[in-house]
Amino acid sequence: MENADQIFVILKRSLMTWAGVFLPDWSLVFLSILISIGAIAVFGPVTMMYLTLLERKLVGRIQNRYGPNRVGFWGLLQPIADGIKMLTKEDIIPEKADRFAHFLAPVVIVIPALLIFSVIPFGRGMVAVDLSIGLLFFLALSSTTTIWIFVAAWGSRNKFSLLGGMRAVAQMISYEIPMVLSVVPVLIVAGSFSTVAIVEAQSGLNWFVFTPWGIAGFLIFFLTGVAEVNRTPFDLPEGESEIVAGFHTEYSGMKFALFYMAEFMNTFSISAIVATVYLGGWQGPWLPSWVWFFAKTYALIFVMMWFRGTLPRLRVDQLMGFAWKFLLPLALVNLLIAGIWTEFKTPANNIVSSLILFAALVILYWANRPEIPKKRVYRYAYADE
Amino acid sequence: MIFGLGVLKGMMVTLKNFVLSYFTKERLTTVQYPEERIPEKERFRNFPFLIYDEKPEDLRCVSCDICAKECPPKCITIVRDSDEQGKPLKRPKVFDIDFSICMNCGICEEVCPFDAIFMDHEFELAEYGRFEDLNYHKDDLLKSNEYFAKIRPQDAARIDAKLREKAKLKETEIRGHNT
Amino acid sequence: MNLFDSLASASFYAVLVGVLATATLTVMVRNLFHAAIFLAFTLIGVAIVYLFLRAEFLAGIQILLYVGAIMTLVIFAIMLTSKIGDPQMPQSNRQGIPVLMALAAAGVFLVSMILKMPWNAALVIQKTDAVELGKALMGEFVLPFEIVSLVLLAAMIGAIVIARSDQ
Numbered sequence: 001m002e003n004a005d006q007i008f009v010i011l012k013r014s015l016m017t018w019a020g021v022f023l024p025d026w027s028l029v030f031l032s033i034l035i036s037i038g039a040i041a042v043f044g045p046v047t048m049m050y051l052t053l054l055e056r057k058l059v060g061r062i063q064n065r066y067g068p069n070r071v072g073f074w075g076l077l078q079p080i081a082d083g084i085k086m087l088t089k090e091d092i093i094p095e096k097a098d099r100f101a102h103f104l105a106p107v108v109i110v111i112p113a114l115l116i117f118s119v120i121p122f123g124r125g126m127v128a129v130d131l132s133i134g135l136l137f138f139l140a141l142s143s144t145t146t147i148w149i150f151v152a153a154w155g156s157r158n159k160f161s162l163l164g165g166m167r168a169v170a171q172m173i174s175y176e177i178p179m180v181l182s183v184v185p186v187l188i189v190a191g192s193f194s195t196v197a198i199v200e201a202q203s204g205l206n207w208f209v210f211t212p213w214g215i216a217g218f219l220i221f222f223l224t225g226v227a228e229v230n231r232t233p234f235d236l237p238e239g240e241s242e243i244v245a246g247f248h249t250e251y252s253g254m255k256f257a258l259f260y261m262a263e264f265m266n267t268f269s270i271s272a273i274v275a276t277v278y279l280g281g282w283q284g285p286w287l288p289s290w291v292w293f294f295a296k297t298y299a300l301i302f303v304m305m306w307f308r309g310t311l312p313r314l315r316v317d318q319l320m321g322f323a324w325k326f327l328l329p330l331a332l333v334n335l336l337i338a339g340i341w342t343e344f345k346t347p348a349n350n351i352v353s354s355l356i357l358f359a360a361l362v363i364l365y366w367a368n369r370p371e372i373p374k375k376r377v378y379r380y381a382y383a384d385e
Numbered sequence: 386m387i388f389g390l391g392v393l394k395g396m397m398v399t400l401k402n403f404v405l406s407y408f409t410k411e412r413l414t415t416v417q418y419p420e421e422r423i424p425e426k427e428r429f430r431n432f433p434f435l436i437y438d439e440k441p442e443d444l445r446c447v448s449c450d451i452c453a454k455e456c457p458p459k460c461i462t463i464v465r466d467s468d469e470q471g472k473p474l475k476r477p478k479v480f481d482i483d484f485s486i487c488m489n490c491g492i493c494e495e496v497c498p499f500d501a502i503f504m505d506h507e508f509e510l511a512e513y514g515r516f517e518d519l520n521y522h523k524d525d526l527l528k529s530n531e532y533f534a535k536i537r538p539q540d541a542a543r544i545d546a547k548l549r550e551k552a553k554l555k556e557t558e559i560r561g562h563n564t
Numbered sequence: 565m566n567l568f569d570s571l572a573s574a575s576f577y578a579v580l581v582g583v584l585a586t587a588t589l590t591v592m593v594r595n596l597f598h599a600a601i602f603l604a605f606t607l608i609g610v611a612i613v614y615l616f617l618r619a620e621f622l623a624g625i626q627i628l629l630y631v632g633a634i635m636t637l638v639i640f641a642i643m644l645t646s647k648i649g650d651p652q653m654p655q656s657n658r659q660g661i662p663v664l665m666a667l668a669a670a671g672v673f674l675v676s677m678i679l680k681m682p683w684n685a686a687l688v689i690q691k692t693d694a695v696e697l698g699k700a701l702m703g704e705f706v707l708p709f710e711i712v713s714l715v716l717l718a719a720m721i722g723a724i725v726i727a728r729s730d731q
Contacts, residue, residue: 026567061406062399065415100598132693136624143632147604150639154597169636176632193621193694310399311392 005288009125012036036128040117048264049079055305062309089253094157097250101155106251106258109148112141113265120272121195123282123290134195135187138273139180142228145266146172149237149247152259156250164247167316168237172228174323179224181331182217185338186277195273199281207280212353213338218278220331222300225270227323229263231304233311234319271300326368333360427537430491430504433482435526436533444527445501448477452493452502460486461493480523484510500544506536576616583609596642604635621694 003010012035019031053075057067068075093102119134121127131137146169153165186208187193190201208214227234237247248259275281275296282289314322337353344352406412416423437444453461464479491504505528512518534541583606590602607630614623701709 029568058403061413062403064402064406064412066413066417098595098597100595101601104601131620133620133624136621136628136694140624140627140632143628144608146632146636147639150636150643151597151601154639154643169640173633173636180628187694306396306399306403309403310396 005124005290007288008123008290037118040114040128044114044117044265044268045261047268048261049083051264051268051301052082052260053079054301055308058302058305059309062306083257086253086257091253091255092250094250097157098155101151102250105148105152105155106255106262109145109152109262110258110265112144113262113269115141116269116273117265119195120269121199121276121281122293123288126290127196130194130196133193135183135193135198135273135277138195138269139176139183142179142266142270143172143176145228145262146176152251153247156247158250161247161249164237164249168230168247170316171230171234171236171319171323174320175224175227175234175327178220178323178327178331179228181328181335182220182224183277184335185213185217188338189342195276195281199276199283202280202283204283205280205285207278207283209278209280211341212350212357213334213341214278216330216334216357217338218274220327220334221278222274222303224323224327225274226304226307227319229266229270231263231267232308233314236313236316236319267301267304268297271297271304274300321368326364329364330360333357425506427539429506430494431489431508432484432487432505432510432521433493433502433526434505434528435480435502435523436500436530437527438530441524441527441529444476445499446477446480447475447499447501448480449498451496451498455492455496456487457490457492458486458488460484477523480526482521482526484519484521485515500548503533503537503540579609579612579616583613597639600635600639600642603638604631607631607635621697 012032015035016028016032020028023031053068056078057069057075060067068078071078071081093099116138118128119131119137149168149172150165153161153168156162186198189208190198192198202208209218230237248256251259272293275293279296279300280292281296282293284292287295333356337356340356341349341353343349402412435444435446448463448465450463450465453459453463460483462479462481462483463477466474466476466478468474489504493502494504530541530545534545586602586605586609590599590606593599593602608627611623611626611631614620614626
């Protein structure tokens, strides 16, 4: 089991020793980085392509139909067919569009999506770059995506795009705050920003999600992650039947493929980070570490696609109300109970923090209850009375 | 009651749908066309065809031209056959139906007094040439009575009974004449 | 100086040149929206410079706050005052000569100050990681921290009051 666990590390090491025979020493550092980056650069887009296929098949099964299964056995060549289609489509730019902004937006929006892959620990000892600020890197990059969506919307010179873009920016900056706040308890307990250290602080089976602040934090982080990626039920910016296609209306061909790719890579990286930070990363009994990691990540991706198949879209005021009136106070209370949990001793800390969390939830539910209007009484409609 | 309960119930419904679609047939109602096909209903009509009884030479059509006159978009072209002296025969020499014009209304079937033209169930009739390939001539339109009985059994049975009645009536009339 | 050091300095100078280029483009471009985009790139470049100075936490916070939040605000402001974003607005460059003279004077002053200042590099690179920053904020600098939070509260209340419709 030890070998199966470390198979990729052993592979890379053997590749390095084989290359070290005929390459000078100073280039071995480059080679090591190149192998990691090459693995990510191959893995990222391929994952995204097959995630699109997985989503279509999953949502199809929920809707009583097969997904795509004509192109290749089980539809496995469908993403390649999609890629070829998008490459051969004509690249249409509206006449009065801002060419610089229109061109730049899809190019730059893929960059954070790819960069986040470098801090995700895929297994024991399998992280591309062990940054000491790994989690902050992720939060910072996912917050830069906001501007480029707006640049895309503005550069298209289309009222629907602009509307979608403004809604997108409003949604993304509102959901960033609970997202950052829900990660802070993890930082308190783990003591470091580095993703590797966070995973190693959840040894064995005491993952952070099995603690009172962990459950709330996990739910908040996951929901805000879904909102950051603009997926259903928060996909108002690209609401596919409401405002044509939101901020990527005027994009066709490869530019649209870049937006799509950025969205799916973001889906994968958010699921991976949630799995790392709350669900214990690659920790788990007797299976190899990377198997655990991928199982957790794909379980979260399954839940995201399940949301997509089930839920209708949230209206924009419901969306913002959810973030500011429910998730933000809950994240602050979560921070409080995480502090309490670290200070007290077991079992008192669990009981006290669960009580405070429960009280906060009850108060927030009561405060956010939907306003049911009074039954209307008409003055003249009851003619026969 | 509480907020998230409706969402959770909805998600359980879709999960049940997803899981059971692997096991039961009514949760996955897709028909994998063209490997599997659902047979068409008997009254489905698409494109007309001419009927012959035994051999393609004795087709029931006598080129009375009623269907060509009643056809709303005028897609039928009929030219009556004539023998060597120029006397007209009760047979069409040319019977063209233009598929790009035909609107599959079935009026030609309803007005034919000789039960010679009926609506077929064929719909996979795509062609490459827009004008020359979609103009069906008499030989393409001839199909046998057995084929008709296979695709529309009730109508075929009714028409066959009627024709047998007529033949029996003619027999008795001829016998009545002779005696 | 082996290959790595030369590569490191070369990349440092490349990043500096990039930051200067985007900063220049920010002030030279006619279209205000493009200027905002270049400003975003400049701030990302500054974050990379922080990374070179071993202040990783500061680099992360710079990207998170400046590029993630403040640039979004700037772009919103540009978009909402739509007249400013129109590239056909006339810009007045009639005061060219006085401005150049003032700029030259300010430039001479700055350069002479920079050259006269006794820069000495810190012997020990100070760690500016999150723990030290948190302790400083809550310990030594707690008064500015509370005042900043009051200012933010005032700003939020002001925004709500302004944005409220007259009922």
